[in-house]
Amino acid sequence: MGFSKITQSRAFCMSDACRTYDCIVVGGGAAGLCLGVHLAKLQSQKGPCLILERRSQYVDDRSWCFWENPNEISWIDRIVSKQWWHWEISGCEEEVDHRAVNRPYCYVRSSDFYQSACSLIKQSNDVNLQTGVEVSEISDSGGVCLVRTDHGDYRAKHVIDARPAVSLSPDPSGLLQIFVGSEISFSKPMFDPRRAVLMGNLNADDRAVWFQYVLPLDAHRALIEETAFASEWIEADELDRRLKVSIQNLAGGQTMDILRHEKGVIPMQSTPPQQRGTSRILRAGLAGGAVRASTGYALRRIDKWAKQCAAQLGAGRPPCGAYSGTVVERSLDRIFLRAVRANLSRAPEFFLKMAKGTTGDQFAAFLTGSTDPRVLFPVISRMPKRPFLAAATQNWIGPSHASS
The missing domain is CATH 3.30.9.10 (D-Amino Acid Oxidase, subunit A, domain 2)
Structure with missing residues (x-):
């Protein structure tokens, strides 16, 4: 399924490249569009924002899923096309059934996401989405960022690079x-x-x-x-x-x-990705560390970051980095990933034990990042002690000391 080319209501002209923007977002995927939506919702802004996307049109090429959080409300909730209150996890001749009471599993089609985000952005006079633009270089020219494209050069006080990573390889502990x-x-x-x-x-x-x-x-x-x-x-x-x-x-x-x-x-990955070497150029999205390390879920975390980042820009402050979770959440992610990577053959057992030790809502809350002891205890108490104690030791004192 394809969509006609989506641009801002004002047509592109070469004079656009002569303007200095408050912020340029390179990449109109999940992170770029979420930020555009929240910037468009601001009652007042300090300056215009431009989103540059290399695709000339959006297609229905992916989907996003997450567990609904009854304590958080997002514009994304309105474009959920399917929910499941019942799910299963199976393997090793076992099957675990979960039923949720408050946290259904939600599905968002990319076609709905793109159309809704572009429509909301189009209503703003301060946020402009330009598709079909190829960015070749981003640099900090001493106080002003320069973005070189096949449509000319753009200037901005801040640049958020929301493009996918050029190459991916596993983190040593991820x-x-x-x-x-x-x-x-x-x-x-x-x-x-x-x-x-x-x-x-x-x-x-x-x-x-x-x-x-x-x-x-x-x-x-x-x-x-x-x-x-x-x-x-x-x-x-x-x-x-x-x-x-x-x-x-x-x-x-x-x-x-x-x-x-x-x-x-x-x-x-349990270690945050390297940021660009300047405070005015910021990585966002998957390449900026938006993913929940132990699960791979990202969309709601990206939207949470986008809301915070838009508020920063709207107040005339620099953009903020990706939401990386609480200290407890990050520590648990590192321990879990170390244990799984060091014991791949036993990993199905870990996931099944996690599922068997929790209700549907506890399972969803844990994977969403809850640090409530009532959620953490059933999961932690079910995990095999030796591999997770070894992983925790590596996390707290470092692998070189743990092996000595």
């Missing part, structure tokens, strides 16, 4: 979440649309933890993904082959239509 998926429509009813499979057929080898992810959109149609939490790079072709086998086994010979594909790589 993992890469690599996935490929297809939205499939089957000729016969195949799914219970009330029940999602968040981690199905959990298994592991010396490279990765593998599982299937199935989001039933109705009785005939589902998004089916093959996912790896990997300690090394895994080619998409291998995941494609695994996905094809999973879909064929599920189909059982019946006819089906492939509606769309999606794929991605999400860094699950």
